[in-house]
Amino acid sequence: MTIRFFAHLKDLAGVESVSLPLERDCPLLQLISQLEETIPSLKGFTVGRGIQIAVNQVFIDKTAIIHPGDEIAFLPPFSGG
Amino acid sequence: MDFPIRIQSADFSVEEEIAKMKAVSKRIGGIVTFLGTARDFSNGHAVFKLTFEHYAAMAEQTMVRIREKALEKFDILAVTLLHRVGVIGIGENIVLIVVGATHRQDAFTACAWCIDELKKTVPIWKREETPEGKIWVTERP
Numbered sequence: 740m741t742i743r744f745f746a747h748l749k750d751l752a753g754v755e756s757v758s759l760p761l762e763r764d765c766p767l768l769q770l771i772s773q774l775e776e777t778i779p780s781l782k783g784f785t786v787g788r789g790i791q792i793a794v795n796q797v798f799i800d801k802t803a804i805i806h807p808g809d810e811i812a813f814l815p816p817f818s819g820g
Numbered sequence: 821m822d823f824p825i826r827i828q829s830a831d832f833s834v835e836e837e838i839a840k841m842k843a844v845s846k847r848i849g850g851i852v853t854f855l856g857t858a859r860d861f862s863n864g865h866a867v868f869k870l871t872f873e874h875y876a877a878m879a880e881q882t883m884v885r886i887r888e889k890a891l892e893k894f895d896i897l898a899v900t901l902l903h904r905v906g907v908i909g910i911g912e913n914i915v916l917i918v919v920g921a922t923h924r925q926d927a928f929t930a931c932a933w934c935i936d937e938l939k940k941t942v943p944i945w946k947r948e949e950t951p952e953g954k955i956w957v958t959e960r961p
Contacts, residue, residue, distance in 0.1 A: 743872060743875070745943070746956040746958055747958060789958070793875075794876075812875055812878070815874065815956070817939065817941070817942060817944060818944070818956075818957040818958055819872065819942050819943075819946065820903075820914070820915050820938050820942075820944075
């Protein structure tokens with residue numbers, strides 16, 4: 740399972756993406772805790788503040804279940820155009 | 821013609837995009853464009869240059885959906901949406917919306933709707949280089 744970061748979240752994480760081992764389905768919130776343990780600089784920045792989360796390019800909410808092989812993306816508020 | 825949804829680092833020509841649209845249908849009686857360009861001042865500070873990054877697969881899908889929705893929602897004949905990514909100098913082109921319709925009012929309305937939707941829903945981010953450093957603009961202007 741791959742997690743991707745964009746804009747200031749990428750700067751905070753210090754990487755564009757990270758792979759976390761996931762052998763079975765896992766609630767998103769549990770995955771976020773695991774992510775924040777792996778990259779402590781992201782703590783407090785992955786939820787709220789207008790951040791949206793997409794799984795396989797589709798927006799999801801906090802109750803989502805993540806599957807092995809999914810691509811998760813943390814998307815700060817957009818500023819294109 | 822080129823696919824009418826493009827995200828690219830290269831600059832684009834507004835004239836060429838209009839010419840391509842004119843070739844789509846002889847029923848087009850009005851073409852409205854919105855061209856977004858890089859300005860040198862934002863939120864009270866100078867801006868030296870911009871960098872845009874995007875979530876490629878999702879950004880393109882979302883722009884395709886905006887075009888499809890616009891063609892359903894408004895009485896128009898053609899829509900082109902282009903957005904540049906990478907480093908963009910002040911005064912350079914950033915984004916182009918071109919809408920062709922039989923009559924002007926539909927084209928004006930659809931063009932405004934398309935750029936609003938693009939800003940709200942397409943995963944693209946802007947970073948400004950300012951005297952205070954590099955700042956990601958993560959709030960809608």
